Amino acid sequence: MRILECIWSFGGGGAERQLSLLVRELVRRGHDVHVAYVLGGIHEDAFLSSGAVLHRLRPRMRYDATLVVDLILLMRRLRPDVVQTWLTQMDILAGTAAKVSGIPWVLSERASAGVYHDLMSRVRSRLGMHAASIVANSEGGLDYWRGLEFNRNGYVVRNAVFVQDQDAPVSDPELHGWFSDCGNIEHITFAGRYDSEKNVGRLLSAFIMVLSERPQANAVMFGEGPLKAQLLARRRALDESIRSRILIHGYTDRLPYFLRRSSVFVSVSLFEGHPNTVLEAATVGCPLVLSDISAHREFLNDESAWWASATDEGAIAEAIVGSLDNKEESTRKAGVARRQVECFTIAACADRYEKIYGSLMNRRKG
Numbered sequence: 001m002r003i004l005e006c007i008w009s010f011g012g013g014g015a016e017r018q019l020s021l022l023v024r025e026l027v028r029r030g031h032d033v034h035v036a037y038v039l040g041g042i043h044e045d046a047f048l049s050s051g052a053v054l055h056r057l058r059p060r061m062r063y064d065a066t067l068v069v070d071l072i073l074l075m076r077r078l079r080p081d082v083v084q085t086w087l088t089q090m091d092i093l094a095g096t097a098a099k100v101s102g103i104p105w106v107l108s109e110r111a112s113a114g115v116y117h118d119l120m121s122r123v124r125s126r127l128g129m130h131a132a133s134i135v136a137n138s139e140g141g142l143d144y145w146r147g148l149e150f151n152r153n154g155y156v157v158r159n160a161v162f163v164q165d166q167d168a169p170v171s172d173p174e175l176h177g178w179f180s181d182c183g184n185i186e187h188i189t190f191a192g193r194y195d196s197e198k199n200v201g202r203l204l205s206a207f208i209m210v211l212s213e214r215p216q217a218n219a220v221m222f223g224e225g226p227l228k229a230q231l232l233a234r235r236r237a238l239d240e241s242i243r244s245r246i247l248i249h250g251y252t253d254r255l256p257y258f259l260r261r262s263s264v265f266v267s268v269s270l271f272e273g274h275p276n277t278v279l280e281a282a283t284v285g286c287p288l289v290l291s292d293i294s295a296h297r298e299f300l301n302d303e304s305a306w307w308a309s310a311t312d313e314g315a316i317a318e319a320i321v322g323s324l325d326n327k328e329e330s331t332r333k334a335g336v337a338r339r340q341v342e343c344f345t346i347a348a349c350a351d352r353y354e355k356i357y358g359s360l361m362n363r364r365k366g
Contacts, residue, residue, distance in 0.1 A: 006094035011041035071097035194225030304337035
């Protein structure tokens with residue numbers, strides 16, 4: 001099949017990571033895969049080495065509607081069997097281009113209903129009703145479209161988890177020193193986008209509570225996003241005894257290395273799709289403290305994680321302390337979690353997409 005994937009950037013988000021894994025596997029299976037994008041980013045090398053043909057679009061201004069024309073021209077030149085769009089900008093721009101071009105359009109749903117509350121989301125929802133198929137990475141994501149009465153060709157394809165064996169020491173001296181004494185220090189780790197949906201404000205408050213009571217603990221946050229400056233400002237205002245044990249870092253491509261050396265991984269998002277970082281933590285056997293939301297409960301349970309209310313920072317702190325105080329139970333839960341995510345392979349993910357793409361292509365030819 002000739003497949004055109006459309007995404008705004010190759011930045012550090014979960015959708016970009018998942019698409020880079022999918023593209024590589026589809027190319028390996030012999031498909032003619034093309035990727036249209038606007039901005040580079042952290043995952044650019046992965047796309048460059050994937051074997052896919054990349055098509056960079058050049059907007060003339062920040063909000064450039066003429067990109068629709070560029071995408072129509074690209075689609076008419078490539079004549080793909082199917083177009084898939086990832087994230088709001090391309091759902092709108094490339095989705096419109098695919099409909100105009102008469103090419104089956106697959107919209108990729110990466111979140112759930114609680115995320116969508118602005119004008120662009122409403123535009124996306126109206127356009128998405130004309131997609132040939134909706135592929136969500138969670139039941140909650142597909143439920144959003146069912147609630148809009150999208151009743152045809154809706155599928156759930158879970159994120160693939162792919163953890164490279166990266167045990168060589170990291171080059172960053174600060175991070176290397178932070179994780180060097182794993183025998184005596186309790187390492188509490190978060191990784192994700194610094195935004196309101198990831199609940200990072202309450203998470204930092206919970207970290208401060210825990211560190212205030214546990215001098216042997218430290219906390220590190222990995223990510224980028226609009227709330228990073230706010231988090232850094234809050235950290236600067238802390239007493240030195242706490243501030244020196246909280247690290248607010250940027251994105252890392254060595255997350256599995258740090259997860260293997262962490263006492264617990266914490267994710268207390270208000271909303272999720274199928275969270276990549278939680279999957280990675282489970283895969284390497286790191287104990288989990290998670291917000292008690294349906295997206296997490298879809299693939300983990302009481303036997304595999306510690307749970308807390310996303311809106312109660314005291315409860316989050318209590319769950320972290322519980323995981324640290326009960327190491328044997330945390331280790332047992334981590335083992336269960338690891339077994340529960342073993343099925344989320346890139347091969348299984350690509351199998352599902354091949355079937356979805358193939359059915360749309362055959363329906364179009366029929």
